Amino acid sequence: MSELAATALPTATRRRLNIAPYVAGGVTIFVLVAFLLYPIGTTMLNSFAPAGEAFNGLNATLENFSRFFTSSMYQQALWNTIFIGVVVTVLATAVAVPAAYFVARVQMPFKPLILSLSIIPLISPPFIGAYSWVVLFGRSGIVSQYLNQWFGVQMPPVYGHFGVILSMVLSNFTFVFLFVQGALTAVDPHLEESARVMGASRWRVLRTVVLPLAIPPMLAGAMIVLIEALGEFGTPAVLGGEMYVLSTLMYFQIHGFFNLNAASAIALVNVLITLGAILFLIRVNKKRRFVTVGSTTRRAALQTGRGIRIIANLYVWGLLALALLPQLVVVFTSFAEKWPGTLWPTQYGWGNYQYVFSRVVEPLQNSLILAAVATVACVIFGTLTGYVAERKKFVGKWALDLTIMLPFILPGIVTGVALLVTYNSGPVALTGTAAIIVIGYFVRRIAYIYRSVVAAVTQIDLKMEEASTVAGATWGTTMRKVTIPLIAPGILAGAIIVFTTLISEMSTTVMLYSARWKTISIAIYERLETQEISAAAAIGSITILVTLILVLAATRVIGKSMSELFS
Amino acid sequence: QEGGLVVYNPAGDAGELIIDAFREKYPGISISAINAGVGELFTRMAAEKDNPQGDVVLCASSEAFLANPGLFAPHESPELPNFDPSVVAADHSFYGCSMPLQAFIVNTNLMSEDQYPRTWSDLAKPELEGKLVLANPSLSGSAYAQLAQILQLYGWDVAEQVMKNARFTTSSQSVFQDVGRGEIEVGVTGEVNIKTMMDEGYPVAAIYPEDGTGLRFDASAVIAGGPNPDNAKLFLDFANSKEAHELIVSTNRRSVRKDVAPPEGLMPTSEVPTFPYDDNLAASTRDENLAKFDELFAQ
Amino acid sequence: MASSSPAPARLSVRELTKIFNTPEGPATAVKDVSFDIAPNTFFTMLGPSGCGKTTTLRMIAGLESITSGQILFNGEDFRRKSAFERNIGMVFQSYALFPHMTVFENAAYGLRLRGADEATIKKRVHETLAMLRLDGLAQRYPADLSGGQQQRVSIGRALVYHPGMLLLDEPLANLDAKLRVEMRDEIRRLQKALNVMALYVTHDQEEAMAISDVVGVFSKGRLMQLGAPYEIYSAPTSLFVADFIGKANFFPVDVETRDGDRAAVVALGGSPFAGVRTVTAAGDEGDWFVKPQAALMMSRPEQMWLSSTSQQLDRPAFTGRAVRIQFLGSFVRYLVESSQARGEVIIDLPAFAEGVSEGDEVRFGLVGEGLVFEEGVR
Amino acid sequence: MASSSPAPARLSVRELTKIFNTPEGPATAVKDVSFDIAPNTFFTMLGPSGCGKTTTLRMIAGLESITSGQILFNGEDFRRKSAFERNIGMVFQSYALFPHMTVFENAAYGLRLRGADEATIKKRVHETLAMLRLDGLAQRYPADLSGGQQQRVSIGRALVYHPGMLLLDEPLANLDAKLRVEMRDEIRRLQKALNVMALYVTHDQEEAMAISDVVGVFSKGRLMQLGAPYEIYSAPTSLFVADFIGKANFFPVDVETRDGDRAAVVALGGSPFAGVRTVTAAGDEGDWFVKPQAALMMSRPEQMWLSSTSQQLDRPAFTGRAVRIQFLGSFVRYLVESSQARGEVIIDLPAFAEGVSEGDEVRFGLVGEGLVFEEGVR
Numbered sequence A: 001m002s003e004l005a006a007t008a009l010p011t012a013t014r015r016r017l018n019i020a021p022y023v024a025g026g027v028t029i030f031v032l033v034a035f036l037l038y039p040i041g042t043t044m045l046n047s048f049a050p051a052g053e054a055f056n057g058l059n060a061t062l063e064n065f066s067r068f069f070t071s072s073m074y075q076q077a078l079w080n081t082i083f084i085g086v087v088v089t090v091l092a093t094a095v096a097v098p099a100a101y102f103v104a105r106v107q108m109p110f111k112p113l114i115l116s117l118s119i120i121p122l123i124s125p126p127f128i129g130a131y132s133w134v135v136l137f138g139r140s141g142i143v144s145q146y147l148n149q150w151f152g153v154q155m156p157p158v159y160g161h162f163g164v165i166l167s168m169v170l171s172n173f174t175f176v177f178l179f180v181q182g183a184l185t186a187v188d189p190h191l192e193e194s195a196r197v198m199g200a201s202r203w204r205v206l207r208t209v210v211l212p213l214a215i216p217p218m219l220a221g222a223m224i225v226l227i228e229a230l231g232e233f234g235t236p237a238v239l240g241g242e243m244y245v246l247s248t249l250m251y252f253q254i255h256g257f258f259n260l261n262a263a264s265a266i267a268l269v270n271v272l273i274t275l276g277a278i279l280f281l282i283r284v285n286k287k288r289r290f291v292t293v294g295s296t297t298r299r300a301a302l303q304t305g306r307g308i309r310i311i312a313n314l315y316v317w318g319l320l321a322l323a324l325l326p327q328l329v330v331v332f333t334s335f336a337e338k339w340p341g342t343l344w345p346t347q348y349g350w351g352n353y354q355y356v357f358s359r360v361v362e363p364l365q366n367s368l369i370l371a372a373v374a375t376v377a378c379v380i381f382g383t384l385t386g387y388v389a390e391r392k393k394f395v396g397k398w399a400l401d402l403t404i405m406l407p408f409i410l411p412g413i414v415t416g417v418a419l420l421v422t423y424n425s426g427p428v429a430l431t432g433t434a435a436i437i438v439i440g441y442f443v444r445r446i447a448y449i450y451r452s453v454v455a456a457v458t459q460i461d462l463k464m465e466e467a468s469t470v471a472g473a474t475w476g477t478t479m480r481k482v483t484i485p486l487i488a489p490g491i492l493a494g495a496i497i498v499f500t501t502l503i504s505e506m507s508t509t510v511m512l513y514s515a516r517w518k519t520i521s522i523a524i525y526e527r528l529e530t531q532e533i534s535a536a537a538a539i540g541s542i543t544i545l546v547t548l549i550l551v552l553a554a555t556r557v558i559g560k561s562m563s564e565l566f567s
Numbered sequence B: 001q002e003g004g005l006v007v008y009n010p011a012g013d014a015g016e017l018i019i020d021a022f023r024e025k026y027p028g029i030s031i032s033a034i035n036a037g038v039g040e041l042f043t044r045m046a047a048e049k050d051n052p053q054g055d056v057v058l059c060a061s062s063e064a065f066l067a068n069p070g071l072f073a074p075h076e077s078p079e080l081p082n083f084d085p086s087v088v089a090a091d092h093s094f095y096g097c098s099m100p101l102q103a104f105i106v107n108t109n110l111m112s113e114d115q116y117p118r119t120w121s122d123l124a125k126p127e128l129e130g131k132l133v134l135a136n137p138s139l140s141g142s143a144y145a146q147l148a149q150i151l152q153l154y155g156w157d158v159a160e161q162v163m164k165n166a167r168f169t170t171s172s173q174s175v176f177q178d179v180g181r182g183e184i185e186v187g188v189t190g191e192v193n194i195k196t197m198m199d200e201g202y203p204v205a206a207i208y209p210e211d212g213t214g215l216r217f218d219a220s221a222v223i224a225g226g227p228n229p230d231n232a233k234l235f236l237d238f239a240n241s242k243e244a245h246e247l248i249v250s251t252n253r254r255s256v257r258k259d260v261a262p263p264e265g266l267m268p269t270s271e272v273p274t275f276p277y278d279d280n281l282a283a284s285t286r287d288e289n290l291a292k293f294d295e296l297f298a299q
Numbered sequence C, D: 001m002a003s004s005s006p007a008p009a010r011l012s013v014r015e016l017t018k019i020f021n022t023p024e025g026p027a028t029a030v031k032d033v034s035f036d037i038a039p040n041t042f043f044t045m046l047g048p049s050g051c052g053k054t055t056t057l058r059m060i061a062g063l064e065s066i067t068s069g070q071i072l073f074n075g076e077d078f079r080r081k082s083a084f085e086r087n088i089g090m091v092f093q094s095y096a097l098f099p100h101m102t103v104f105e106n107a108a109y110g111l112r113l114r115g116a117d118e119a120t121i122k123k124r125v126h127e128t129l130a131m132l133r134l135d136g137l138a139q140r141y142p143a144d145l146s147g148g149q150q151q152r153v154s155i156g157r158a159l160v161y162h163p164g165m166l167l168l169d170e171p172l173a174n175l176d177a178k179l180r181v182e183m184r185d186e187i188r189r190l191q192k193a194l195n196v197m198a199l200y201v202t203h204d205q206e207e208a209m210a211i212s213d214v215v216g217v218f219s220k221g222r223l224m225q226l227g228a229p230y231e232i233y234s235a236p237t238s239l240f241v242a243d244f245i246g247k248a249n250f251f252p253v254d255v256e257t258r259d260g261d262r263a264a265v266v267a268l269g270g271s272p273f274a275g276v277r278t279v280t281a282a283g284d285e286g287d288w289f290v291k292p293q294a295a296l297m298m299s300r301p302e303q304m305w306l307s308s309t310s311q312q313l314d315r316p317a318f319t320g321r322a323v324r325i326q327f328l329g330s331f332v333r334y335l336v337e338s339s340q341a342r343g344e345v346i347i348d349l350p351a352f353a354e355g356v357s358e359g360d361e362v363r364f365g366l367v368g369e370g371l372v373f374e375e376g377v378r
């Protein structure tokens, strides 16, 4: 007994109240209400008010929605939106999942590089990404011309559904790819092994075990793709030709008619589509309450078969090559000093870089700072809310889901205006400050982290958290020491996506930025406005390079933490 | 002079030049610019109505001003006499700046000279089917102006034919860029875009419709309730000056001031065939016209 | 200090019930379980798979919501207390090791939470790992251990900070007999040294017998009997317990005369047994009886004798056929088919019975006194 | 159908070695293991925790790469065959149930792979679940089952399609004794009915003894002995096996005279034992011996007698003190401290020894003949 007493340990000293979850929950709810629900909610309400007025209950009208019933253009746009959204989501998921499987399960070199490169399609500077497809595959595009010259092949027109879907799939598959890749890396390989020994072919294992297990992250990614596809304006504008979507109509309302209320109304229809998708997602996910990361989950043995390695490398690098084409064109264009409608530029050089140099340093700095701060905020609150949403039982989870997704579903400009109106005057006037941009970024991107955390937490065996609690850990300690390390790959993947997409965030920024806080995307936009496409490409290239370096560094961290987790 | 000044600049390089010149002239004023599209800036101004953050808006299309009354403060500019009354608001709340005349852009590689459309009605010819790109009239004031001009000249019959021939894009930049790149033969766009492309060596030509283009103008104004009203007035006066308008011209834009010559290489304004475009009529029938357009478009 | 200070405390579980919602409707996993555990008691829950042991333990640990009932610790609601106050050390049936921590870090977890300094942590963890025969594996991750090693790490994680109460859910299931005995002795030694209460779940009767102060036998969510190991083995109060704890043979009998809790009975085949103790079976055990006989006499395999039909003719006996003879290391087991018994009769002899081979007719009977179960009322 | 057709086949494992890379450097989990399993044999791997049983099984299943060695099936490389040709049914130590499938779907998985029609699937799955006492749980998800229920689902999943070879890694570890016996009998019955080979891993010696045709005892990655259960129990070839299988008491002895594999020995205290069988211990077991005596005599607890010091004076005996007397259900265990033995002596008697209480001096000795281990050469 004395031997035991000699190594006495305090127990009662740490008898503090376990308030961490309440504090965290309270702050999160406050943030969600103040920066998300309130501004967005009032703006959405305005869609029931006549043009230019604020909704006050008395001026309620449905006039902003009437066009959905009367105008066949609206109805067609609605149909196009749903069609594009669904097709892009399905295709992006379909191309991403095999790639994710290969990277997670097949022995391949340069995995960190692959992960980083897959991020690049997300840093598509406004408009120029879509232009790149025209440059390559348009009627006078480089590829089309050579195909025609050499083989007499006539490319199908890149405009319309084909081009839009192609471009959107390739720029959005990353969401699914990263989420699924992370989840598959974590799944207990014993499950696959047991199917294998029973005689299941690789394909069968994939179909009946691996894919079903990857469903939560896959749906999380697909959800994001869907919303991106619903909200995207640049690609349908440049490649859509006469195929209009709801975001086109919103753009018309804002740019042609200065009618934000009508734009909100269209946005609200978009929201309803997404709400349907969310409810569907929740339904599907509810049936799949399962855990794939147990306490002794090993790292899966990688497949080393020659055949599968060749296929995997071809597929992944092929996909990346295709997805990176627009970015390559951007970089190429940045070296074109003269390119007057000819097949190839007529003069190359560093001129564009010299020209833009003085214009990029400060915006780049600003972008990095703003994006970094917003990313941190997203990580903190996205993780907390995602965790709570998955682990705690409460009614109206779908409402939380929707609240978080809302600003992300709305076109950025609507969110921007909502924040601008709410925080333009009154006790907290934030207009013109960096804070409002950060808030704008935060509300627009928290859904990424939220979704990926929800998907990651589903996979973690609750018993590990229980073990920590029973050992005497507070909720906060358990989060810090057990849960967060286990879901770290998910959080980091989300954080990287948030950061990268924020660097080229345009539509909210344009409403909220001030001269002091001009971002790199605004700098690109300015060059586009003045028709200096090559200069814009130069800024774009610098952005791509800087982001790539940062992401590479971060994937190092992810790679490291992943191997630490499951080695 | 000192203090700050925030300029909302939808005019790209032209605006930047004016701002730079003003900065040089009044080094004591710290001037900053928010560059964005007309739509974004006007939406922003509307949202900031209760606590405006900007002082001046520079060279935005006049339609935008008409659609957003009450955002701007009247100002008596000493330059007023140099402006034709038609390009100044009745209450002097905005002053004209450049003239975004609409012209046809044709790709000279894809079309021989004898095939060029010469009049608005030529755009309705069956030969142009699939060879014409226009911006959707819902997209912006200038895009609507194109439709309104056809309607005022020829009515819906011709307009319908044009619609049949044309692809209506959602990106106004696509119109001239696609023609310049050889994606399509003909487009209608602001002359400044055509001139810029020609200067860069693109295989494009500008055609002014012989049946006349509508005289439209961009305008500048002081934002009501802005944080620096005095500097704003000072800036607007400078923007109205001949000096500033010459800067505008240097970016291939046509000035509204009679005493400023058009950009080199552009037809003098007086020689441009014009027709009496009724912008008030255009504005008042806009909803109706666009509704009809939408219906026809959807077919 | 956890190990020295806490006033010995009593755990009372009152009418604990847990109902799960399942696709087939609500399923009662634990029903009206009540027991009292005196301070420093080693309490074992024993019962067949799926009888609610883990659920009960998890409710006590505060990990599972209670459908109804109470858990009191010295009269206070145990679940109201924070995890720190409860100061539990728990081994999960599925281990629940932290996959991202090494064996060392897993084991050190509870100590770190208690703010122990590095030197203490190092010392304690290494002592514990050594006790668990895990020396040399400290830097491994759980995934790189064998099943039994993982299980021991989870024991180590629960014991290392000398908790005030031990909750152990089948902590030795994956260990070999030798290690199992060593480990259970260590756990028991530690429990006594720390002067704490242990709630231990096992499916191993021998383990329960060897290690426990009190055993609770569960069946289908109910606590069937509570008592010291020997008591439960020798004086079961229900047919289930008689059958579940150790092996039991049952013989349908008619009660002839009764005298207090003693009776004279006659078995099938006519053999009389006098002065046998009688108990009433549990309410829902009517199915056990072989009508028309309303009673069952129970006897343990090792309390029986067996001989060839030509021997022991003077003792009251049953007859049957030895269908199988198994050498099971320390004894020889005879499986006997007999029309006078309920089911196959198991008889364990210290040595082979002379002249009996598989398939032979045999005589057999009770060495000690039997126990007669009479049908209870529902 | 898989169950009827396969020509009886022989599995040969040759010099199988597995080395893992660990933070502390390469660790040999399995070393030079060779064995041959005849068709339709129930082969059990037995050994302490961490001795390489799971690793060996996983290598045979093709789940773990082989560092060196061969696995032949009828002379062909077993691992070259497709999983379908191998037609294995396997139970994982960690169950590895599919969390996204119900119990039914888990069990049906293998049948679906084999293209069975729905009616067959339904019938077979329900039969199997019934056999495993899982009726009524078919629509549950694994997360909603108790530990033992999960384990049985995993057994069901492996058996339902009547595989051509069974690999079972501690499939009964989480079951109670009763169910365990039932299940092991079912498994054995099925194995014999299907006429297939079973490789069974267990840490339970009694189970291994009862169920196996051949037992392989592993220690530290090596196969120490291979043989029928009784053979291994009664004629261990190494001290490890003697000690690990069942309980064993060791007495340091001096060999006096030798006659073939028999010898006359003298124990500490001077008691002589004549005609004792001798074997040579394994190469690395030098540490077991208590010098100066170069031999150890082994005896099983149930092959010993014990009495108070005043009795049995005519038999060769040891003396010591009964430090603990445990009633263990079917027998009474005496733990005796004696300077004439290596470690504590365990003696199991069918009944209490007359006049012996805890703490008393006792006499004890061998009932049958002992077995003497002599030091081997490294």
Ligand SMILES: Nc1ncnc2c1ncn2[C@@H]1O[C@H](COP(=O)(O)OP(=O)(O)OP(=O)(O)O)[C@@H](O)[C@H]1O
Pocket: C143, C144, C145, C146, C147, C148, C149, C174, D020, D021, D022, D027, D028, D029, D047, D048, D049, D050, D051, D052, D053, D054, D055, D056, D093, D203
């Ligand atoms: N992935 C691994 N990396 C490193 N060492 C390992 C790994 N897997 C197992 N080992 C080690 O190999 C040895 C044999 O492990 P194995 O799982 O075969 O043991 P086992 O006999 O099944 O034990 P148990 O009865 O505890 O399950 C153990 O010492 C274990 O620590």
Ligand SMILES: Nc1ncnc2c1ncn2[C@@H]1O[C@H](COP(=O)(O)OP(=O)(O)OP(=O)(O)O)[C@@H](O)[C@H]1O
Pocket: C020, C021, C022, C027, C028, C029, C047, C048, C049, C050, C051, C052, C053, C054, C055, C056, C093, C203, D143, D144, D145, D146, D147, D148, D149, D174
């Ligand atoms: N989450 C759950 N949902 C529905 N039923 C459950 C759940 N958890 C356990 N059960 C059921 O409750 C009963 C008791 O389960 P419990 O885990 O307590 O059994 P146990 O006594 O620990 O069994 P074992 O020895 O097999 O581990 C079982 O029939 C089980 O199927």
Ligand SMILES: [Mg+2]
Pocket: C053, C054, C055, C093, C169, D146, D147, D148
């Ligand atoms: Mg259990």
Ligand SMILES: [Mg+2]
Pocket: C146, C147, C148, D053, D054, D055, D093, D169
């Ligand atoms: Mg094992």
